[in-house]
Amino acid sequence: MTAGITTTDVAGIVPVLPRGVRLHFDESRRQWFLLGPERVFEPDEMAVEILQRIDGVRSVEAIVQDLAMTFEADRDEIAADVMAFLRGLADQRMIDL
Amino acid sequence: MSDVETLSQTTPARLGLPPPMGLLAELTHRCSLRCPYCSNPLELDRRSAELVTADWKRLINEAAALGVLHIYFSGGEPMLRRDIAELVAHAHDAGLYTNMITSGVGFQPAVLDAVTEAGLDHIQLSMQAVDAGTCDRVAGYAGAWERKHEAAAAVARLGLRLTVNAVVHRENVDQIPAFVELAEEWGAARIEIAHVQYYGWGLVNRARLMPTRRQVETAMADVEAARSRTAGRLVIDCVLPDYYARYPKACMGGWGARLMNITPTGRALPCHAAETIAGLVFDNVRDASLSEIWYRGAAFNAFRGTDWMQEPCRSCARKELDFGGCRCQAMALAGDASATDPACSLSPLHREIVALAEAEAASERSDFIYRSYQGV
Numbered sequence: 330m331t332a333g334i335t336t337t338d339v340a341g342i343v344p345v346l347p348r349g350v351r352l353h354f355d356e357s358r359r360q361w362f363l364l365g366p367e368r369v370f371e372p373d374e375m376a377v378e379i380l381q382r383i384d385g386v387r388s389v390e391a392i393v394q395d396l397a398m399t400f401e402a403d404r405d406e407i408a409a410d411v412m413a414f415l416r417g418l419a420d421q422r423m424i425d426l
Numbered sequence: 427m428s429d430v431e432t433l434s435q436t437t438p439a440r441l442g443l444p445p446p447m448g449l450l451a452e453l454t455h456r457c458s459l460r461c462p463y464c465s466n467p468l469e470l471d472r473r474s475a476e477l478v479t480a481d482w483k484r485l486i487n488e489a490a491a492l493g494v495l496h497i498y499f500s501g502g503e504p505m506l507r508r509d510i511a512e513l514v515a516h517a518h519d520a521g522l523y524t525n526m527i528t529s530g531v532g533f534q535p536a537v538l539d540a541v542t543e544a545g546l547d548h549i550q551l552s553m554q555a556v557d558a559g560t561c562d563r564v565a566g567y568a569g570a571w572e573r574k575h576e577a578a579a580a581v582a583r584l585g586l587r588l589t590v591n592a593v594v595h596r597e598n599v600d601q602i603p604a605f606v607e608l609a610e611e612w613g614a615a616r617i618e619i620a621h622v623q624y625y626g627w628g629l630v631n632r633a634r635l636m637p638t639r640r641q642v643e644t645a646m647a648d649v650e651a652a653r654s655r656t657a658g659r660l661v662i663d664c665v666l667p668d669y670y671a672r673y674p675k676a677c678m679g680g681w682g683a684r685l686m687n688i689t690p691t692g693r694a695l696p697c698h699a700a701e702t703i704a705g706l707v708f709d710n711v712r713d714a715s716l717s718e719i720w721y722r723g724a725a726f727n728a729f730r731g732t733d734w735m736q737e738p739c740r741s742c743a744r745k746e747l748d749f750g751g752c753r754c755q756a757m758a759l760a761g762d763a764s765a766t767d768p769a770c771s772l773s774p775l776h777r778e779i780v781a782l783a784e785a786e787a788a789s790e791r792s793d794f795i796y797r798s799y800q801g802v
Contacts, residue, residue, distance in 0.1 A: 347587065347615075349547050349548045349615070350587075353495065357491065357492065357493035358445070358493055362495055364523040364547075365548075366547075366548045366615065367589070367616070367618070367663065369447055369495055420658045422659075422660075
């Protein structure tokens with residue numbers, strides 16, 4: 330998987346947080362949560378960076394490029410990680426791809 | 427970088443006592459249906475004694491400040507409350523994830539539009555059987571099946587995130603594949619297949635509801651087959667029956683660890699059956715704040731941690747995994763809330779309980795004792 334995700338693969342995919350899934354910052358714990366039906370996920374820092382960039386407009390490629398620039402990281406590595414992350418959430422109906 | 431595996435579901439194993447994750451708001455015990463396994467107590471609260479709108483709004487504010495993430499509007503039928511949309515809006519504005527646990531029966535269609543407009547995140551619709559005959563008989567209400575289908579159509583039209591809740595027992599456990607197909611047909615993202623748990627009304631009707639061991643095994647295989655068939659489209663959660671199990675359920679994720687349950691009249695419970703435990707004293711939200719009740723309330727602290735345990739739990743390697751099972755089931759079956767849950771194979775009562783379940787599952791069918799305000 331890591332070597333095979335090209336710009337064209339992910340340019341057309343626009344991830345969306347569906348109705349019924351929310352990224353929520355809890356003040357009492359000072360922590361982000363991804364909330365869905367009977368689900369409470371604690372995203373780590375990088376997961377929060379990804380989730381915050383999902384706006385129903387930006388493509389996976391746009392998000393990947395933004396992250397690669399922000400964290401001065403390798404684009405291909407980021408792309409593989411982001412897609413694996415999003416696919417895992419999509420399998421649990423926490424995100425639409 | 428992260429991946430999904432690092433996004434573990436939250437556990438309460440942190441330093442100190444974390445705040446509750448969820449608040450179950452039982453707004454009313456009123457309901458059109460009379461299901462013989464209802465989780466409400468045998469003695470139901472009257473409408474005249476229910477908390478009023480201002481009480482619930484204050485409670486919602488306290489819950490959000492305390493760190494509650496999910497609020498579950500439940501009952502009875504929560505949509506019978508005239509202030510339901512107002513309460514959903516209030517919880518939504520407080521930042522809570524709002525869930526509606528409904529029968530789909532007894533309220534006007536406009537109420538569903540109103541709670542959607544108010545910001546409802548998720549609706550869970552119960553279904554008693556896939557066929558109208560069994561559905562209406564289990565619900566004790568002629569026309570329930572048809573009302574539920576209408577409610578499901580309205581939910582789809584409104585675009586709400588839907589969970590189908592199927593409570594299964596000896597009379598409908600063979601319908602699991604059909605329940606899953608119904609959930610797909612309705613556009614649900616999730617289905618919860620919950621075997622009856624035997625407390626309150628369920629305990630009264632245990633012999634009428636208990637599945638055979640073979641039915642339970644088939645049910646587990648049906649769930650696994652459905653999971654692979656619908657992977658990525660439908661989330662299938664299953665609440666297992668524990669009389670035939672080797673180890674008990676980790677009830678509530680630990681006593682006083684994750685959830686608070688508020689009854690229609692404001693009693694704060696660690697779980698909906700906690701009032702069956704003799705000797706526990708429950709705070710009322712009219713007299714104390716949610717925070718005081720959660721951190722310092724006697725009932726919430728009664729079975730926290732492991733110090734209260736007896737043998738064989740005390741020296742068991744699994745004591746932090748399943749917490750000795752369910753305190754209410756220990757009370758009901760062993761007569762002692764701090765005993766090992768007899769659903770556990772290490773309990774001295776386990777063989778007796780399994781034999782009882784097998785005998786009841788093989789018994790002749792008889793009429794349900796329906797939930798009612800008259801009690802049993």
